[in-house]
Amino acid sequence: MTYNAREVALRQLARAADRIDLEDGIHEKLKYPKRTLQVAVPTLMEDGRMQVFTGYRVQHSMDRGPCKGGIRYHPDVSLDEVTALAMWMTWKCALMNLPYGGAKGGVVCNPKQMTPCELERMTRRFTAEIIDIIGPEKDVPAPDVYTDAQVMAWILDTYSMLQGYMVPSIVTGKPLSLGGSAGREQATGRGCVCVILQALGQLGVPIRGARLAVQGFGNAGSTVAKLAAAEGMRVIAASDSTGAIRNESGLDIPALVAHKAATGSVAGFPEGDAIPNAELLELDCDVLVPAALENAINADNAPQVKATVIAEAANGPTTPDAQAILDEAGILVIPDILANAGGVTVSYFEWAQSHQEFFWSEAEVNERLGAYMTRAYDEVALEARRCGCNLRDAAMDIAVGRVAEAIRIRGIYP
Numbered sequence: 001m002t003y004n005a006r007e008v009a010l011r012q013l014a015r016a017a018d019r020i021d022l023e024d025g026i027h028e029k030l031k032y033p034k035r036t037l038q039v040a041v042p043t044l045m046e047d048g049r050m051q052v053f054t055g056y057r058v059q060h061s062m063d064r065g066p067c068k069g070g071i072r073y074h075p076d077v078s079l080d081e082v083t084a085l086a087m088w089m090t091w092k093c094a095l096m097n098l099p100y101g102g103a104k105g106g107v108v109c110n111p112k113q114m115t116p117c118e119l120e121r122m123t124r125r126f127t128a129e130i131i132d133i134i135g136p137e138k139d140v141p142a143p144d145v146y147t148d149a150q151v152m153a154w155i156l157d158t159y160s161m162l163q164g165y166m167v168p169s170i171v172t173g174k175p176l177s178l179g180g181s182a183g184r185e186q187a188t189g190r191g192c193v194c195v196i197l198q199a200l201g202q203l204g205v206p207i208r209g210a211r212l213a214v215q216g217f218g219n220a221g222s223t224v225a226k227l228a229a230a231e232g233m234r235v236i237a238a239s240d241s242t243g244a245i246r247n248e249s250g251l252d253i254p255a256l257v258a259h260k261a262a263t264g265s266v267a268g269f270p271e272g273d274a275i276p277n278a279e280l281l282e283l284d285c286d287v288l289v290p291a292a293l294e295n296a297i298n299a300d301n302a303p304q305v306k307a308t309v310i311a312e313a314a315n316g317p318t319t320p321d322a323q324a325i326l327d328e329a330g331i332l333v334i335p336d337i338l339a340n341a342g343g344v345t346v347s348y349f350e351w352a353q354s355h356q357e358f359f360w361s362e363a364e365v366n367e368r369l370g371a372y373m374t375r376a377y378d379e380v381a382l383e384a385r386r387c388g389c390n391l392r393d394a395a396m397d398i399a400v401g402r403v404a405e406a407i408r409i410r411g412i413y414p
Contacts, residue, residue, distance in 0.1 A: 003295060003298075003319045003320065004080055005080055005081045005083075005084035005085070005294055005316055006080040006081070006083050006084045006087075007080075008084065008316060008319065008320060009083075009084040009087045009088060010031060011320060012320075012392075012396055013027070013030060013031065013087070013396075013400065014027075015393065015396070016393070016396040016397050016399075016400040017400065019387070019389075019393065019397055020397050020400065020401050020404075022400065022404055023404075026404045026407050026408070029407065030061070030087075030090075030400070030403065030404075033058045033059060033060045033061075033083055033086055033087070034059050034060060034061060034062055034101075035058070035059040035133060036056070036057075036058050036059075036079070036083065037056065037057045037058070037130060037133060038054065038055070038056055038079065039054075039055045039056075039057075039126070039129035039130060040052050040053075040054065040055075040129070041053040041054070041055045041107060041122055041125050041126045041129060042125060043118060043121050043122040043125055044121055045118055046115050046117065046118060053107050053108055053109050053122060053126075054107070054108045055105070055106065055107040055108075055126045055129060055130070056077070056079055056082045056104075056105055056106050056107075057071075057082075057103065057104075057105040057130045057133060057134070057139070058079075058082045058083045058085075058086040058103060058104055058105070059086065059101070059102075059103045059133065059139055060083070060086035060087045060089065060090045060101060060102040060103060060104075061090040061101035061102055061403060062101045063101055063403055063406040063407050063410065064093065064094060064099060064100060064101055064402070064403060064406045065093075065098075065099035065100045065101060066099075066100060066101070066135075066136070066137050066138050066139060066140060067086075067089075067100065067101050067102060067103035067138065067139035067140070068089060068093060068098070068100035068101070068102065068103060068139075068140050068142070068172075068344060068347065068348075068351075069085065069086055069089040069102055069103035069104040069105065069139075069141070069142065069144075070085075070104060070105070070141065070142045070143055070144025070145075070147070070173075071104075071105040071106060071107070071126075071141050071142070071143070071144055071147050071151070071155075072104075072105070072106040072107075072144035072145035072146060072147060073106070073107050073109050073111040073119075073145070073146040073147055073151075074106065074108075074109075074110075074111075074145050074146055075108065075109065075110045076108075077106035077107065077108045077109075078108075081106070081294070082104045082105065082106050083104075084316070085102075085104035085315055085316075086102045086103050086104040087102060088102065088315060088316070088336065088337055089101075089102025089103060089104060089344070090102030090399075090403060091337045091395070091396060091399035091400065091403075092336075092337040092338075092340075092341050092344055092399070093344060094398075094399040094400075094402040094403050095337050095338060095341065095376060095380070095395055095398055095399040095402075096341050096344065096345050096348075096372060096376055097376075097402070098344065098345065098348045099348075100140075100344070100348065101403075103139050103141075104144075105130070105141060106144075107122065107126055109122065111146045112146075119151070120154050123151050123154040123155060123158075124154055124155075124157075124158045127154070127155045127158040127159060128158060128162070131158075131159060131162060134159070134170065135159075135170065136167060136169040136170055136351070136354075136355070140169070140170065140171060140172060140347075140351060141155060141170075141171050141172075142171060142172045142173045142343070142344070142347050143173040145293070148173075149173055149174055149175045149180065149185070150175070152171040152172070152173050152174040152175075153174055153175055153178055155170065155171050156168065156170055156171050156174055156178060159171075168354040169351055169354035169355050172184070172347035172348075172350040172351055172354075173185075173343075173347060173350070174350075179350075179353070179354050179357075179359075180350060181346055181347075181349055181350035181353055181359070181360070181365060182359070182360065182361060182362035182365050183346055183362045183365035183366050183369065184343075184346050184347070184350055184365075185219065185223075186223045186227075187342040187343050187345065187346035187347075187365075187369060188219070188220040188223065188313065188340050188342045188343035189219070189220045189221070189222070189223025189224040189226075189227060189313065189342070190223060190227055190342055190366065190369060190370075191339075191340065191341055191342015191343070191345060191346075191369055191372075191373045192220065192223075192224050192289065192311050192313045192339050192340060192342060193223075193224055193227040193228055193231065194342070194369070194370050194373035194374060194377070195311060195334050195338060195339055195373055195374075195376075195377045196212075196224075196228065196287055196289075196309065196311050196334070196339075197231065198373075198374060198377040198378070198381075199309050199311070199332060199334055199377070200286070200287070200309065202381060203308065203309070203332065205286055205308060205309075207231055207232055207233060208231075208232035208233070209232065209233070209234055210232075210233045210234065210286040210287060211233070211234050211236045211284075211285040211286045211287070212224075212225070212228050212233050212234065212235050212236065212285060212286065212287040212288075212289065213235075213236055213237040213238070213280055213281075213283050213285045213287070213288050213289065213307070214235065214237070214238045214239070214289045214291055215238075215239050215244075215277075215280050215281060215288070215289065215290045215291060215292055215296060216239065216240060216289075216290065216291035216292030216293075216313070216314060217238045217239060217240045217256075217260060217266050217291075218240065218291065218292075220291045220313045220314075220340065220343075221238070221289065221291030221292075221313060222253075222256075222257055222260070224289050224291065224311075224313060225238060225251075225253045225256075226253050226254070226257065228287075229250070229253045233286075233287070234249075234250040235250060235251045235253055236248055236250060236251070236283065236285060237251075237272075237275070237280045237283055237285070238251060238256060238266050238272075238280075239266060239277050239280045239292075240260070240265060240266050240267075240292075241292075242264075242265040242266070242267045243265060243266060243267030243268075243274060243277065244266070244267075244274070244275045244276065244277045244279065244280045245266055245267070245269050245272030245273065245274060245275065246272055246273050246275045246280070246283070247271060247272045247273065251269075251271065251272055252271055255269075255271065256269055256271075256272075278301065281296065281297060281301055281304075281305060282301060282304040282305060282306065283306065283307075284306045285306065285307050285308075286307065286308045286309065287307060287308065287309045287310075287311060288305065288307035288309070288310045288311075289310075289311050289312075289313050290310065290312055290313065290314050290317035290318070291313035291314050292314050292317070293314060293317070294314070294315065294316040294317060295316065295317070295319050296314070296317040296318075297310070297317055297318045297319065297322045297326075298318075298319045298321065298322050299319065299321035299322055299325065301322075302318075302321070302322035302325040302326055303325055303329075305326065305329070305331060307331060308331065308332065309331070309332045309333075309334065310326065310331060310332070310333045310334065311334045311339045312333065312334060312335055312336035312339045312340065313336075313339055313340050314336065314340065315336050315340065316336060317336065318333060323390070323392060327390050332391065333390065333391060333392060334377075334391055335391055335392035335395050335396075337395055337396070337399065338376060338377065338380055338391070338395050341373070341376065342369055342373060345369055345372050345373070346365060346369055349365055349368060349369075379398060380394045380395045380398065381394075383395075383397060383398055
């Protein structure tokens with residue numbers, strides 16, 4: 001069964017509302033985004049054509065603070081997907097106790113088929129189209145799928161030029177030379193490794209020699225692999241959209257990173273055997289890290305999953321049906337709103353540093369991130385034990401409860 005991302009998000013909210021006895025009115029409010037904007041993004045292409053792309057910015061909640069969320073460039077971007085991701089960002093920020101609500105944005109395009117000049121023109125026009133609803137105190141974009149620090153720099157410059165002065169806190173994930181934070185690029189992967197270590201420690205699984213498989217060797221996945229290997233774990237498999245490789249003795253991660261940088265793919269890495277992409281998810285391993293797109297683990301392949309722990313570095317990689325199968329098999333799933341929350345946590349650090357114009361060292365950033373991630377994992381694990389539920393349900397209960405409390409205290413205007 002193929003799940004619509006928005007349906008999954010609403011189903012998760014409904015389950016949490018039932019478990020925590022959420023008032024009907026608050027539940028109803030949280031089902032809908034505060035604001036949804038769809039825009040046309042006319043862009044001059046290199047061949048002289050004008051191509052019109054479709055862009056979205058969805059702001060789910062501002063109950064706990066300004067909105068926060070990435071912008072993705074992908075051919076499959078849809079309004080339902082962006083709406084679900086905005087809702088998940090609300091829960092992620094609340095779970096990490098950050099003073100934000102959730103937002104998400106995207107442009108329907110294939111950035112792999114666009115030149116840098118085309119991407120810049122499209123980004124600047126998209127920024128101009130959504131400029132009325134973004135701002136350091138309203139909605140702060142960040143990188144996501146197929147966007148990066150350069151894209152954030154274009155957004156920052158466009159916004160700043162239209163304001164008439166430099167506004168570094170309009171985005172996070174920007175270059176260091178424009179006020180970015182040390183440690184931001186590796187934050188999602190580093191945060192994921194923090195919770196993996198907590199989970200393995202609480203399960204009594206030795207860290208050294210633990211076998212790890214990574215689906216999606218992009219920024220987050222490659223960082224997880226690198227940092228996990230540094231902790232003594234054995235990365236036995238990795239994949240990207242072009243192929244998958246396996247080496248039971250452990251992949252040489254620095255060499256694999258260099259190979260992908262040179263070729264654009266993990267495929268063809270000489271120190272690994274090629275395997276089908278689908279097979280990676282079913283390998284016998286201690287930790288499986290889905291770090292690609294939604295619905296990777298579903299009812300069809302979940303019965304074949306043999307991992308002890310699944311750490312969701314991607315957003316929504318496990319369908320509800322698959323979660324039930326994994327629970328029955330005793331597999332511990334660290335949910336996306338916890339496992340990949342390192343990115344938004346260091347984005348919060350960057351936003352705070354930009355406001356203060358006072359910057360921290362990378363060591364300070366990493367230390368603070370570790371403290372946030374460890375605290376959040378322990379809170380979720382404690383709630384799961386208290387209510388006898390899985391980590392996803394526990395995380396949702398904490399997050400929805402915190403947003404609901406903000407709504408109760410603030411009341412409804414007028």
